Amino acid sequence: MSEAATTEHPTNTGISHNKLAMWVFLGSECLLFGALISTYLLYRNEFHTGPAPGDIFDIPFTSVSSFVLLMSSLTMVLALSALKRGDIRNNRLWLLTTALLGALFIGGQVYEFTSFVREGLGFTTSPFSSAFFTLTGFHGIHVSLGIVMLMSLLISSLRGNLKEKNSETVEIVGLYWHFVDVVWIFIFTVIYLVPNPTS
Amino acid sequence: MNTSETAVTTEAAHDDHDHPSDAKYIQIALLLGIITAAEVATYFVDIGVALIPVLMIMMVVKFFYVASWFMHLRFDSPLFTKFFVAGLILATAVYLVFLTVFEFWSKG
Numbered sequence: 053m054s055e056a057a058t059t060e061h062p063t064n065t066g067i068s069h070n071k072l073a074m075w076v077f078l079g080s081e082c083l084l085f086g087a088l089i090s091t092y093l094l095y096r097n098e099f100h101t102g103p104a105p106g107d108i109f110d111i112p113f114t115s116v117s118s119f120v121l122l123m124s125s126l127t128m129v130l131a132l133s134a135l136k137r138g139d140i141r142n143n144r145l146w147l148l149t150t151a152l153l154g155a156l157f158i159g160g161q162v163y164e165f166t167s168f169v170r171e172g173l174g175f176t177t178s179p180f181s182s183a184f185f186t187l188t189g190f191h192g193i194h195v196s197l198g199i200v201m202l203m204s205l206l207i208s209s210l211r212g213n214l215k216e217k218n219s220e221t222v223e224i225v226g227l228y229w230h231f232v233d234v235v236w237i238f239i240f241t242v243i244y245l246v247p248n249p250t251s
Numbered sequence: 252m253n254t255s256e257t258a259v260t261t262e263a264a265h266d267d268h269d270h271p272s273d274a275k276y277i278q279i280a281l282l283l284g285i286i287t288a289a290e291v292a293t294y295f296v297d298i299g300v301a302l303i304p305v306l307m308i309m310m311v312v313k314f315f316y317v318a319s320w321f322m323h324l325r326f327d328s329p330l331f332t333k334f335f336v337a338g339l340i341l342a343t344a345v346y347l348v349f350l351t352v353f354e355f356w357s358k359g
Binding site: 065066067071072075076078079080081082083085086087089090093094097111112115118119122123125126128129130133136223226227230231233234237238240241242245246247 | 270273276277279280283284287290291293294302303306307309310313314317318321322323327328330331334335336337338339341342343345346349350353355358
């Protein structure tokens with residue numbers, strides 16, 4: 053059994069309190085994104101004279117972005133698996149790949165936002181646009197924070213501070229990353245794929 | 252056995268579960284990719300009134316696979332699942348009421 057697998061948590065619950073804290077945080081994040089998604093659903097028909105969601109969403113483009121984020125969950129779990137085996141080289145490789153896939157997703161979101169603005173959909177154009185940019189913007193901020201965490205892990209690894217015994221740190225960052233992916237699974241279906249109103 | 256020893260034994264019991272191999276993770280990711288492709292296909296192929304239920308089912312299946320396999324909920328302490336599911340159920344209940352109060356279901 054690896055050193056990481058035998059890490060003891062002398063807590064009264066017998067489990068890592070750091071990991072528990074992350075799960076409690078993720079549970080609370082469900083309420084944040086629930087509020088943003090519900091608000092979007094209430095306002096998606098309120099586009100007034102601005103572009104309607106059905107006119108402006110580019111489903112093929114967003115599908116590719118969604119696929120990129122989904123695959124970043126695979127590379128994240130491969131990074132953790134490599135570290136648990138003591139394979140530092142592959143751990144670094146997968147951490148970097150995950151961060152790059154996350155950056156690619158964010159790049160796609162920036163492109164999407166700028167093309168929407170060019171087509172006349174600004175943040176204050178309509179209640180629909182405000183709700184849409186707030187929801188997807190908040191998600192984008194979460195992905196960006198995840199990229200910062202991944203890069204911190206990578207730098208820590210390059211300095212020789214990320215070893216097999218620290219695999220729980222990577223696991224906790226991984227939980228956050230997978231949660232961000234799970235939220236996008238909801239957003240992609242509910243916001244983009246469910247038929248949207250047109251003007 | 253004192254509390255600390257009990258805790259260590261419990262943790263060891265959780266850690267004894269073998270986590271999936273890389274091949275299994277790749278298999279799960281392929282499945283998720285196929286479901287995503289099926290979701291996107293519904294945008295191009297008209298499946299009538301079945302569209303929204305089919306999309307919701309595929310979304311829930313994807314969520315389940317990511318949470319249970321990639322987030323290791325099926326291998327970790329059930330306490331983690333309880334905390335996460337509690338947040339999820341609370342959010343779902345609160346916002347279903349919220350949408351109902353604002354007549355979302357009748358107005359769309």
